[in-house]
Amino acid sequence: MKLYDYELSGNCWKVRYLLNALGQRFDRQPINFHPGREHKSAWFIEQVNPLGQIPVLEDGGFLLRDAQAILVYLASAYDPSGRWYPAGARARGEIQLWLAVAEDITRSASAARLHDGFGFAHIDLEAARRSARALFRQLDDHLAERQQQGQRWLVAGERSTIADLACFPYVALAPEGGIALDEWPALRRWVWDFRHQPEFIGMPGILAPGL
The missing domain is CATH 3.40.30.10 (Glutaredoxin)
Structure with a gap:
């Protein structure tokens, strides 16, 4: 490949x-x-x-x-184990929902990062930040409810799926676009949990734990 x-x-x-x-x-x-x-x-x-x-x-x-x-x-x-994209109509429907949210996060939080960090001056920065914050509130509300139920991930199950993976990077990188995560505690907890998975690998701006 x-x-x-x-x-x-x-x-x-x-x-x-x-x-x-x-x-x-x-x-x-x-x-x-x-x-x-x-x-x-x-x-x-x-x-x-x-x-x-x-x-x-x-x-x-x-x-x-x-x-x-x-x-x-x-x-x-x-993935023959089905961990990342579990079978079942409900699970896959929920995953597709969060994949669509991930696209919206790219259009908003990632766009703000491109403006601030890469000099993409044509981007409407305030509109991008406003949209990102609305999405982060949605994520935080969902994750807070899940965490109250003893669950850590966007979709029911013991382990993260491609729903979490799709949404994660531009949430974690949002401060590079001037969007602090301070007001969303459940979202911050989810970022922490994702970074502390055993298979986690970092990238510039998202270091692996201990580095």
Whole structure:
């Protein structure tokens, strides 16, 4: 497998995380997202992703774009235990709901981070932060209720799923976009729990515990 990857991208990190957790070997094809904008280059758009976005996974000639779609594919193809994408209509329906929330987090919290950390001046910063805070309140309310029931994760079960993985990085990186997590205690607890899983790997801005 080959992953078209950028070290500082939370969406790329999601895919690296799951590949590592599943014990899948893969080659990383670094893409100069910033400042090189290689994802918008002619060769990338023509040969890899016509939308000019990363990550993209290549598996045996099959090219798949979109971080959330890649998580579903990997969990379906390479996780016989069903831990990451458990079977059952209700569980999968709930997971799909949180994958959609993860997309909204990318459009808001990640956008604020791109503005502050990468100089994307065209982004409406206040609108991005406002949308992110609304999503974080939703997450915090859900997680607070789950934690009162003795549960730690977004979807019922003993272990995290791709729902948690999809939402995690741009929540954890939100302070880089000027969005502190102080007002959402259940959300902070969830970030702490996710970081302290045995398979956790870090990225710039999200260090593994003990580093």
